[in-house]
């Protein structure tokens with residue numbers, strides 16, 4: 497989990513300050529399992545007696561517990577270490593894609609506790625209503641407090657209302673997605689698009705001590721091509737929350753017609769659907785499962801190998817623009833690129849090394865996502881958790 501920074505604006509009321517301190521202590525325990533009360537006091541600058549009081553409140557709430565420590569030969573009480581009670585709270589995540597909807601219940605560290613899957617429907621209201629009913633089913637009967645619901649949807653979303661303004665691969669325009677999903681559910685809802693949440697997942701669930709992802713780009717290839725941009729440690733949303741639509745930057749001005757109405761968009765050449773098309777054009781079967789194309793390539797299928805090489809080259813061409821335009825330290829890819837990394841990585845680097853000056857590429861790390869298939873679902877979990885652990889904006893708890 498990434499390090500957490502608390503920021504405040506304006507004076508805090510007594511209740512807010514108390515909650516801020518509780519969350520500060522809790523976050524120390526999350527980031528450093530087994531930490532002692534004294535170490536938290538040293539780190540936060542709060543007095544040991546204040547920490548003891550806060551820890552007692554967190555224990556009463558069931559959020560933390562003392563670790564059992566082995567008795568030692570030394571005299572005196574052994575130091576008491578604190579740990580998070582992972583199952584003491586839950587979050588819910590919903591991932592809406594052109595293929596299906598996936599819903600999960602997760603604990604405080606992102607372990608999946610329960611899961612539902614819902615088939616897609618061409619009619620958005622029918623699809624979302626189906627997902628809503630699955631959501632009600634998932635949370636009904638759960639005794640543990642649920643902190644919130646994180647939702648991932650493809651396309652351009654209204655940050656204030658969750659309306660899907662346009663989602664080309666879902667073929668949605670002006671769909672009131674969050675209103676339909678949340679009807680009658682008295683929980684906080686948070687939402688963002690799949691590319692942004694995929695980036696958040698990579699950052700939030702990064703292993704302790706792993707390389708910084710404060711300036712990086714996540715390229716999702718599932719259900720189209722989109723990018724999530726994290727710079728300066730934060731998601732870049734743009735003026736109207738439309739940043740990151742690199743899938744609709746143009747590789748070939750006279751190229752294939754894209755669902756956005758333009759011609760030659762990167763998405764048409766390097767996404768999951770592009771790989772399937774390339775496979776079919778090479779004489780392969782007409783399938784719409786990009787990871788199946790990779791499986792066939794790994795098994796030596798000549799058409800699949802050619803299609804994979806071409807998709808890798810097209811990925812490299814687009815990444816050239818991403819690298820020269822944004823100067824990221826790292827780029828992460830999911831879906832077929834992650835599943836077929838040994839085939840895709842050389843094709844990407846061949847393009848980059850032959851077209852981009854060395855000084856652009858120095859230090860750029862390109863790697864496959866560990867969340868190859870459901871990166872944005874993990875991101876929706878991370879979104880709901882991040883609101884609990886880190887959001888403390890404008891003097892109010894989120």
Ligand SMILES: [Zn+2]
Pocket residue numbers: 743744754755756757758761763
């Ligand atoms: Zn396009």
